[in-house]
Amino acid sequence: MATQVEASVLHGVKDLRIESRQLPPPFANEVQIQIASTGLCGSDLHYYSHYRNGDILVREPLSLGHESSGxxxxxxxxxxxxxxxxxxxLEVGLPCERCPKCKEGRxxxxxxxxxxxxxxxxxxFQGTLQQRINHPAKWCYKLPEDVGLDVGxxxxxxxxxxxxxxxxxxQPEATVLVFGAGAVGLLCAAVAKLKGASRVIIADIDAGRLEFAVQNGFAHNSYTVPMRRGKDIDESLTMAKETAEAIGKIDGVGEVDTVFECTGVPSCxxxxxxxxxxxxxxxLVGMGHPIQTLPLAAAALREVDIVGVFRYANTYPESIEIVQQAMRSKDGPDFSKLVTHRFCGLEEAPKAFxxxxxxxxxxxxxxLKVVIDSSEGAPPSKL
Structure with a gap:
């Protein structure tokens, strides 16, 4: 028998409505999940604010949310x-599992x-800002007792x-630079640190985020990127060189082994x-400007590899291990502190966005990370 559930549904720019949906029993290979925690992502914000994400247009009412547990x-x-x-x-991307990329694990x-x-x-494919959803069991990962739902x-x-x-x-003992101290940048810094980087420096224009990163064990050091723009490409590249030189003077690190660019901002x-x-x-982790002006000769002549990153594959089991490793670590990072604001109930979704x-x-x-609890009977927000 179908169950009636509530869902937060986007109908236009900043037009979120609570609607009832009929949820059938799960298929043989599925589980039904009461969604307890959904983190809001940059792509969710783009859809909410513009009813599109870059060139991707919303063509029918859409429930947002994909960072979820329940x-x-x-x-x-x-x-x-x-x-x-x-x-x-929940791993919410469902691939075809038949094409060459799927067969090679990508x-x-x-x-x-x-x-x-x-x-x-x-x-x-409707998102997780619903009270309950059915999802293939293959793409659901059981959380250990010591891992909470928000961290999930x-x-x-x-x-x-x-x-x-x-x-x-x-490689272990590598020196690492991360541009961007949002949630993904902080997580890139944390993973590099837990994987044995000797020095992790995080850079951002927001001094408060950088202070959070260092104080909570996500990075060893930080650099506040100046808020300035060049009047032309030559001046912009000169400023970029100056930024790189200033970062290189931190602890005498010089040029670094690996850079995780998590902003998509051309200057970074x-x-x-x-x-x-x-x-x-x-x-290249951040999805920012689709067209960039880059000093490619500076990369090519030094054989600097520029590598794209899109979502993830086969990460959840090891991610759970990383979270547990962080819990055992004496100097962090404390992943739970990334959740800075929590809203309870789907009716609170507009405030959360x-x-x-x-x-x-x-x-x-x-x-940093805003989370919505969409489960039935969720207590009112105390924010």
Whole structure:
């Protein structure tokens, strides 16, 4: 018998409505999940604010949300490894599992990928800002007792950081620079640190975020990027060189082995090229400006590899291990502190999205990751 659930549905720019949906029992290979925690991501904000994400247009009402965890409430007849009451994190991208990329394990770039809360596939694959959803058990990961549901939701962006680390081929004792101290940048820094980097420097224009990063064990040092723009490309590249030189003077680190660029801002990508040692790697993690002006000769003549990163593949089990490793670490990072604001109930979604678009709240507190609890009977927000 179908269950009636509530969902937060986007109908236009900043037009979120609560609607009822009929949720059928799970198929044999599925589980039904009461969604308990959904973190708001930059792509969610783009859809909310513009009803599009770059060139991807929303073509029908869409529930947002894809960084999620919850409680299993019902299991399909062929599911044996999960049972009601289990806490799970959801991997919400469903690849075709037939194409060459899927067969070689790179299903994140499957052309037939259906990804919850994305407008790319049509009909759209509805996101997790619903009280309950059915989802294939294969893409649900049981959380250990010591991993909470909010941290379980963070496994999705942590997967991006882990995937970036894997593609970086970073070696132990490497020196690392991260541009961008948002959630993904902080997670990239944390993964590099936990994987044995000797020095992790994080750079951003926001001094408050940098202070958070160092104080909470996400990075060893930080650099506040000046707020300035060149009047032309020559002046912009000169400024990028100056930024790289200033960062290189921190602890005498010089050029670094690996740069994780998590902003997509041209000046940071440029500085990233200049900051990377000969033979090093610049990882393009942030999705910013689609067209960039870059000093490619500075990369080519020093054999700096520029490597793209898109989502993740096969990361959840190791991400859970990373979270548990961090819990045992004496100097952090404390992943739970990334969740700075929590809203309870789908009716609070508009407030949550407005908060996620800020860097500080009305009380001057840092805004990093905003989470919505959409479960039935969720208590009112105390924010």
């Amino acid at each position: 409680i299993v409430t019902e299991v399909g007849s062929s599911v044996s490894d999960l049972r009601p009451g289990d806490k799970v994190a 299903y994140n770039i499957c052309k037939e990928m259906k990804f919850r809360s994305s407008g790319k596939s049509f009909p759209h 939701a963070l496994l999705e962006p942590l997967g991006v950081a882990l995937h970036a680390f894997r593609r970086s081929l970073m 990508v440029q500085a990233g090229i200049y900051s990377t040692r000969p033979g090093g790697r610049l990882m 407005e908060m996620a678009g800020k860097t500080k709240d009305a009380d001057g507190r840092l805004v």
